Amino acid sequence: MVSNSPTAAPKPVANPTPAPTLPAKPGFQLGVNLGTVAYWSGERSFANLLTGSNWMDPAKGWGEVSDSEQDANGNMRPSAMPAGREVVRILTPTAEVLTGAGAIIRCTWEGTGTVSIQGNRGGGGDGPGDHSSEFRFSPNKLSDARVWLSLRNMSASDPVRNLDCREKGMARSDVFSQEFIDSLKPYGTLRFMDWSAANTNPQSAKWADRTLPGSIYQSRPQGPALEHIVALSNKLSAEPWVNVPWNADDDYITRMAQLMHDGIPANRRVYVELSNEVWNYTFPVARQAEAEGLARKLSDNGFIANLRRYAQRTGEVMRIWAKVFADRPGQLVRVAATQHGNPWTAEMVMTAPGLADNIDALATAPYFGHSFFEGARAKQTDTGLLLSDLAGEAKKTLANEGEANAAWAKKYGKRYIAYEAGQHVLETGGLTRISALNRSNLMYDIYTNYITDWKTRFNDTLMLYSSTSPISSFGAWGLREYSGQPLSETPKRRAAIAMGRK
Structure with a gap:
């Protein structure tokens, strides 16, 4: 179960705009x-292509990982990653991928572990780097556009976290x-x-x-x-x-x-x-x-x-x-x-x-x-x-x-x-x-x-x-x-x- 104390919930900033008088019926919209x-x-x-799926376990028929095995932000818990276990996460294809152009994607993360990109990828990008990996998400139709991120050998003291995959050059601050x-x-x-x-x-x-x-x-x-x-x-x-x-x-x-x-x-x-x-x-x-x-x-x-x-x-x-x-x-x-x-x-x-x-x-x-x-x-x-x-x-x-x-x-x-x-x-x-x-x-x-x-x-x-x-x-x-x-x-x-x- 994902949990977060109600007292720690983000507090919205009150809107200072004076309340206008809105008509009872706005008309056609x-x-x-x-x-x-x-x-x-x-x-x-979402800009982050990892947000459209859950972690999955290939050894268990690609069954979804339970909420109890991940923290409130969707990162795998060290206790759920014993030696030899692999979990994967499918990326959402971009518009460029689905329309035939393909896209250069850059994945970044913090922490220590083996992170690799697999699936329908092609040549392009700078490949694996320091806490990063660039690759070409090959163009394909929706049913075949499968690229996934694989995580193995995660450190218990420095777990992999803050994973993000998006087009190279897109600001990390972009949400959508x-x-x-x-x-x-x-x-x-x-x-x-x-x-x-x-x-x-x-x-x-x-x-x-x-x-x-x-x-x-x-x-x-x-x-x-x-x-x-x-x-x-x-x-x-x-x-x-x-x-x-x-x-x-x-x-x-x-x-x-x-x-x-x-x-x-x-x-x-x-x-x-x-x-x-x-x-x-x-x-x-x-x-x-x-x-x-x-x-x-x-x-x-x-x-x-x-x-x-x-x-x-x-x-x-x-x-x-x-x-x-x-x-x-x-x-x-x-x-x-x-x-x-x-x-x-x-x-x-x-x-x-x-x-x-x-x-x-x-x-x-x-x-x-x-x-x-x-x-x-x-x-x-x-x-x-x-x-x-x-x-x-x-x-x-x-x-x-x-x-x-x-x-x-x-x-x-x-x-x-x-x-x-x-x-x-x-x-x-x-x-x-x-x-x-x-x-x-x-x-x-x-x-x-x-x-x-x-x-x-x-x-x-x-x-x-x-x-x-x-x-x-x-x-x-x-x-x-x-x-x-x-x-x-x-x-x-x-x-x-x-x-x-x-």
Whole structure:
């Protein structure tokens, strides 16, 4: 377990900016959900290429090393490195690697041990040096771009620490990749759901166990350091949307809220949401919420008990956040999220006792293209015809379920916003059609019209999902498939840039 005393937690510097009067509704704003921090995700977010993976043990089938074998900053503990043991860490490929140029990478560290670079490396760089190693990260596609750092023979008295791998010439002080920062400039709001423990739903979330900003392991199940969320939002002058773990204790919730309060300037909003899609039984939190709802006798029906408990727990969390933001409540946007395709869930949540008094917005995910390849389209291969049908699906989801959900928000005087949005086409048994649809230039028109339709109907925040993700059997969620992908190959991203802020 990674531990850090709560009393030693970094104290944010209070923001001296006087609290402005923010309008209750900001109007249309396009946002995006960030991709997962992981070496395999296609998204290179951090400058240090080691932050997207954990230590692994080749002798144990490349299984991940436990938290107890490393310190709070992701360095291997001497007690976990007996003679002969090797651990490795996979580097996240850079945009240059994925687009065919390759990159000269320089790794540095402190301490004594045998550090070497292995995998898809080529000639170039100065090679091994004093507590350093330079090499060429060879160009390759994401699935084959594997380079790893190997650590052996670590000294017990002078352990290897402060490991860092990044492009030669890049400042060690840079936290994020500049390409990553540039890719997010079109968006006014950033949702950090995939940077949180929302979907993994750990049984406890304590401040002492959170990821620290100095750790080389930012892909922990707990998500990257909250301080990085603040830093990235401020770097882009964007409004953060954060997700509180379901099982966070009151101390964690309070400190998380205080970090956002003190770190985000008062002229920008902070969106806060409890967990993610608690109504969705794909995620473990749904079963927990249902069990808690039944135990509290909120309903005899399991699904209703789930929704009522979600509303109840949301109220508990939001009251803590409201107390922290009591000096500038207009900066805080407390979100309750329900199932877009089933507006009845909005009714169950919004009518729950006390919920409406503790939120500012109702959010759904107006995806389009559910079950798209079923029925008459099961064997259709004409991309043009399929895209024409998909455009119709995009309009229907806003006109039908969108308006129904918005009506529940309006009834209680709340904003209606989207926590995720975009196409939701899935394909089993091959990726030919889903790839063709998402890469077609006609998808640019679908997304442009879809975003315009949302703006016309609801004129509020729309969060696309997601910034970067490769196409797979699990879907084609990314606006682009990998960092550095040419804009001409990303019609969804081109539409987002055209419709987002300049």
